[in-house]
Structure formats: structure tokens, C-alpha cells
Amino acid sequence: MNNKNTDNTSLYPDFLVSIINDRINQYIAEYNDAPCALKNAIRYSLQNGGKRFRPVLCALTAKSLGKNCEPVLPTACAIEFIHTYSLIHDDLPSIDNDDLRRGKPACHKKFGEDIAILTGDALFAEAFNIILRHQEANKDDLARVMLEISSASGADGMVAGQIVDVYYAGKKISGKMLEYMHSKKTGKLITASVRCGAVLSGASEDYINRFGQYAENIGLAFQIADDLIDLESTTAKTGKTTGKDMLQDKNTFPSMYGIEKSRKIASEKVSCAIEIINNMDIERSWLIKIAKFLLQRKN
Amino acid sequence: MNNKNTDNTSLYPDFLVSIINDRINQYIAEYNDAPCALKNAIRYSLQNGGKRFRPVLCALTAKSLGKNCEPVLPTACAIEFIHTYSLIHDDLPSIDNDDLRRGKPACHKKFGEDIAILTGDALFAEAFNIILRHQEANKDDLARVMLEISSASGADGMVAGQIVDVYYAGKKISGKMLEYMHSKKTGKLITASVRCGAVLSGASEDYINRFGQYAENIGLAFQIADDLIDLESTTAKTGKTTGKDMLQDKNTFPSMYGIEKSRKIASEKVSCAIEIINNMDIERSWLIKIAKFLLQRKN
Numbered sequence: 001m002n003n004k005n006t007d008n009t010s011l012y013p014d015f016l017v018s019i020i021n022d023r024i025n026q027y028i029a030e031y032n033d034a035p036c037a038l039k040n041a042i043r044y045s046l047q048n049g050g051k052r053f054r055p056v057l058c059a060l061t062a063k064s065l066g067k068n069c070e071p072v073l074p075t076a077c078a079i080e081f082i083h084t085y086s087l088i089h090d091d092l093p094s095i096d097n098d099d100l101r102r103g104k105p106a107c108h109k110k111f112g113e114d115i116a117i118l119t120g121d122a123l124f125a126e127a128f129n130i131i132l133r134h135q136e137a138n139k140d141d142l143a144r145v146m147l148e149i150s151s152a153s154g155a156d157g158m159v160a161g162q163i164v165d166v167y168y169a170g171k172k173i174s175g176k177m178l179e180y181m182h183s184k185k186t187g188k189l190i191t192a193s194v195r196c197g198a199v200l201s202g203a204s205e206d207y208i209n210r211f212g213q214y215a216e217n218i219g220l221a222f223q224i225a226d227d228l229i230d231l232e233s234t235t236a237k238t239g240k241t242t243g244k245d246m247l248q249d250k251n252t253f254p255s256m257y258g259i260e261k262s263r264k265i266a267s268e269k270v271s272c273a274i275e276i277i278n279n280m281d282i283e284r285s286w287l288i289k290i291a292k293f294l295l296q297r298k299n
Numbered sequence: 300m301n302n303k304n305t306d307n308t309s310l311y312p313d314f315l316v317s318i319i320n321d322r323i324n325q326y327i328a329e330y331n332d333a334p335c336a337l338k339n340a341i342r343y344s345l346q347n348g349g350k351r352f353r354p355v356l357c358a359l360t361a362k363s364l365g366k367n368c369e370p371v372l373p374t375a376c377a378i379e380f381i382h383t384y385s386l387i388h389d390d391l392p393s394i395d396n397d398d399l400r401r402g403k404p405a406c407h408k409k410f411g412e413d414i415a416i417l418t419g420d421a422l423f424a425e426a427f428n429i430i431l432r433h434q435e436a437n438k439d440d441l442a443r444v445m446l447e448i449s450s451a452s453g454a455d456g457m458v459a460g461q462i463v464d465v466y467y468a469g470k471k472i473s474g475k476m477l478e479y480m481h482s483k484k485t486g487k488l489i490t491a492s493v494r495c496g497a498v499l500s501g502a503s504e505d506y507i508n509r510f511g512q513y514a515e516n517i518g519l520a521f522q523i524a525d526d527l528i529d530l531e532s533t534t535a536k537t538g539k540t541t542g543k544d545m546l547q548d549k550n551t552f553p554s555m556y557g558i559e560k561s562r563k564i565a566s567e568k569v570s571c572a573i574e575i576i577n578n579m580d581i582e583r584s585w586l587i588k589i590a591k592f593l594l595q596r597k598n
């Protein structure tokens with residue numbers, strides 16, 4: 001843990017990022033016996049920087065309930081494994097066809113499409129494996145956490161949103177469908193991160209749901225910020241190819257509502273998230289900061 | 300259940316296949332709210348025939364321990380979901396590039412590569428989801444079953460074998476590496492099917508391991524049979540493109556040992572499997588029959 005990063009005036013808890021990275025590195029070391037090509041692609045993809053937004057949220061939820069972050073780290077990191085697998089598959093030529101990820105060649109550009117597809121598959125399996133081997137919790141909470149995560153990832157979760165995204169590229173969709181798409185594609189795993197942090201920290205069902213509503217709001221704000229960054233920023237700043245949504249005729253908040261209204265919607269979602277948190281009896285400062293951070297992010 | 304199929308003189312328990320298909324159809328119906336493209340691709344891939352070898356093995360293991368098959372069906376079907384996802388991904392152009400699966404267009408030929416990749420991803424998530432929502436068992440057994448399955452699917456399981464398969468295509472490998480590849484690629488999930496059937500039926504740790512050794516042997520025999528079918532059979536008979544292993548310069552038992560020696564190895568593996576079963580205090584007839592079936596299969 002790097003003390004100079006614990007500056008609480010920052011809107012992003014960078015001190016948590018290094019704790020999470022250390023833990024991810026521990027898990028990566030467990031694949032030393034895996035075939036070299038797989039081990040290298042796993043390491044490359046997981047160590048490729050990133051804000052660790054989802055595990056950070058999971059850990060902050062535990063913190064907001066007066067708990068230490070460490071006990072939730074296996075689940076938090078497992079969710080990052082799933083997020084990483086989804087990025088590898090999203091970047092593939094037949095999906096988003098993106099050559100760059102965080103300023104470096106996407107997994108399939110570095111290792112080939114076959115290895116990239118299979119590395120994504122491995123990361124998904126290993127996410128459940130990490131929880132089962134490393135997450136200390138009573139068995140009910142363990143099953144609950146895996147239910148949250150598998151639901152968030154599957155046919156009614158992340159993949160559903162991604163299918164709608166590719167299927168309707170170039171076709172006009174309703175505002176309702178746009179929100180459905182984003183709430184599944186990005187929102188579900190972000191929501192699962194927060195809900196799992198709450199489950200593992202002994203929150204009541206009512207609080208798990210309230211945390212979930214907070215997360216749904218910031219999940220949408222996060223996606224709108226992503227859409228705006230794709231439109232307004234440069235590849236050099238973001239480390240991924242920008243302007244692609246428009247080129248691929250993707251349905252986004254800015255393409256539907258324009259930049260100013262999209263910003264307003266994001267701001268409303270963040271306000272809504274903060275209001276939910278303000279009505280809860282928790283240590284709320286970091287969850288509020290990270291919500292505000294979303295309105296300022298540039299990459 | 301179709302009584303005319305319960306003929307016990309057959310080497311394959313066809314009566315179980317219809318029970319398993321009914322259950323898979325029940326689970327498919329739960330995706331009615333998923334996006335159409337995803338729902339259709341899930342249905343197409345899961346209802347595409349198939350021997351249901353893995354769920355059949357899981358159910359037969361329960362039966363061999365004097366239990367009913369029904370209680371293990373959620374896990375048995377979940378494993379078929381994982382097998383189906385792996386076939387969808389294997390058939391992709393960048394991996395095995397196979398246009399046909401069980402006599403019909405492969406998922407990516409029917410729905411496009413993007414939908415195929417994402418459908419595989421969804422099936423994987425849903426496999427865990429089905430166990431978590433439908434498998435009745437004490438929480439320890441539930442966690443154990445998911446550990447078996449996630450280990451069998453991940454970086455030390457199915458994906459490891461698949462990576463070695465694509466990575467070493469066209470390169471010479473040792474007999475030891477060939478066995479490693481097949482034991483991971485095909486063997487691990489087959490072994491997990493049997494071990495999970497045993498776990499859910501209350502077998503002792505010793506028996507779970509012995510069932511596992513039986514399955515490792517028939518898993519290799521299954522793969523050798525697959526290799527021989529690819530070499531000797533016709534596309535019309537198998538419903539998939541035959542002769543591809545040789546065209547793609549894949550490492551197989553016949554390419555390394557020739558046809559006769561491969562047949563002999565398969566036969567030895569089956570004998571070994573049967574010997575293990577014969578030393579166990581179980582109702583062994585079906586597990587012996589299905590092992591013998593592997594030496595006769597033509598597709």
C-alpha cells in the first residue's frame with residue numbers, strides 16, 4: 001500500500017487500486033502450471049492497467065459498512081476477471097473490432113484471435129474458481145455471491161446487453177431499449193460488485209437492494225461517461241480507439257440525446273445515487289466521491 | 300420418458316437422453332425474456348441433438364450408487380451447457396473453423412461470429428446459474444460441485460487442453476503432451492460429470508476419486524474414438540466435417556500412433572476403467588456398458 005496515494009481529497013481511492021492489483025497478481029501466480037500461451041495472455045490482460053472500478057466499488061461497499069476491505073477481495077478480484085474476459089471478447093474483430101486496449105494491442109492483436117477467445121473463457125471459469133477457493137464466507141453468502149455474479153454475467157445480464165449492442169448497431173432503437181442495453185451491458189456487473197460487497201459484509205436484504213439501486217445509477221452514469229469519452233477524447237488520452245461508436249453506428253446516449261442532454265442525464269443519475277446513499281446509515285464518503293468522480297472522468 | 304427406449308441390452312442409455320433433453324428444454328424456456336437473437340442461438344445450440352454423454356454419465360453415477368437420476372439433473376444439464384459453449388467456441392473460424400455441427404450449420408454460420416461468441420459466454424454463465432438456482436443439495440456439496448466444474452473448465456482444465464491443441468497444431472509434440480492435451484480438453488469435463496454425480500449422491504472421498512479415475516480412462520477412450528471417427532468416417536455419418544484433424548495438422552492419437560495402436564490404447568483405457576468399476580461396491584452394469592460403447596461408437 002502506497003501511503004502517498006491515500007489522499008482523501010481525491011475522488012478516486014487510488015490506495016485501493018494497489019491493494020487490488022497485488023491480490024490479482026497473487027492469483028495470476030497460481031496459473032504458473034498453465035500452458036505458456038494461456039499464462040502469458042492471462043497476465044497481459046489482467047496487468048494491463050485499468051481503474052479496477054468494479055473491485056474498488058466492492059471494497060468500498062464493505063468499507064461503508066464499517067468492515068475491512070480485505071475480506072471481500074477474492075470476490076472483488078473475481079469480478080475484475082469477468083470484466084477483463086468481457087473486454088477481451090468485446091475487442092474481437094467480429095464484435096467491436098478494437099485493436100487497442102488501454103494503450104496497448106488488444107489481446108487478439110498480441111496473441112491471436114484463438115488464444116484471445118480461449119483466454120476470455122479461462123478467465124470466466126477462474127473467476128468462479130477464485131471465489132470457491134479463496135472467499136471466506138458462510139456457505140449461504142458464498143452461494144448468494146455466485147448467484148449475483150452468474151446472473152449479472154449471463155443471458156439476462158452482461159451478455160444480453162452486449163447482444164443488443166451488436167444486434168442493433170446501425171438500427172434505430174428506443175430510449176427504453178438504450179437504457180435496457182446499458183443497464184445490462186455495463187450496469188449489471190457494476191451492480192453485482194456493490195451487492196456482493198454488501199452480502200459479504202452482512203448487510204440486510206433492504207440494504208443490499210438500496211446499494212444495488214445506487215449501483216444501477218452510477219452504472220448508467222459510468223456508461224454515459226464512456227460514450228462521451230469515445231466521442232470527445234483522443235486515442236492518446238484514453239488508450240483505446242476513440243470515435244468508434246459513431247463509425248460503427250452504435251446506439252449511445254450522445255447519439256440519441258446529444259452531448260449536453262447526455263451530460264445532464266449522467267448528472268441526474270449521480271444525484272440519484274448520492275441521494276440513495278445519503279438515506280442510508282453507513283460511512284458514505286467514498287461512495288459519494290466515486291459517484292462524483294464519474295462526472296469528471298476523462299478516460 | 301419413452302419406455303421403448305429402456306432396452307437394457309443397448310450399450311447406451313437412450314432412456315436417459317430423453318429425460319435430460321426434457322430438462323434442458325425446461326431451462327431453455329427460462330430465457331424467454333432474453334434478447335431474441337440470444338434466445339434463438341441458445342435454443343439452436345442446445346437442441347442440436349447430441350449424445351448428452353456428460354449428463355448421462357453424471358446421472359448413471361448417481362444410479363450406480365442406488366440413487367435416482369432426477370436429483371442430479373440440474374448439475375448434469377449445467378455440464379451440458381458448458382460442453383455446448385465449448386463446441387460453439389471451438390467451431391469458430393479462428394479456432395477449428397468448422398462449418399458443421401451435428402449435421403447442421405455451426406452456431407457462427409447460422410447466427411454470425413459475434414452472436415456465437417456471446418452465446419457461448421452466456422451458456423457458461425447460465426451453467427453456474429442453473430446449479431445455483433435449481434440444484435438441491437447441502438451448501439457444502441453445492442460449493443464442491445461448482446469447484447469441480449470451474450476447475451475442469453478453466454486454466455488447468457478444458458481451456459488448457461484447447462490452448463495446447465491450437466498452439467501446437469502443425470508442430471510435433473510428445474506422447475506425454477498429447478495425453479496432457481486430451482486429458483484436459485475432453486477428459487476434465489467428463490471426469491467432472493462423474494465426480495459431481497458422485498458428490499451429489501453422497502459418495503465417500505475415496506469413491507469420488509475412484510469414479511474420477513474411471514472417468515479419466517473413458518475420457519481418453521472417448522477422445523481417441525473421436526480422433527478415429529474424424530479419420531475414418533464420413534461427414535454424412537458424423538454430421539461434422541471429417542478429415543479436418545489431418546488437414547489442420549492436428550496432434551491426435553492416430554497421427555502419433557497410427558490407427559491400430561490407437562484402437563489398442565482406447566481398448567486398454569476402457570479395460571482399465573472397467574477394472575476400477577469392478578472393484579467398487581456399486582450397481583455397475585451401466586457404467587461398464589457405456590465404457591464398452593466407446594469402442595463401438597461411429598459418430
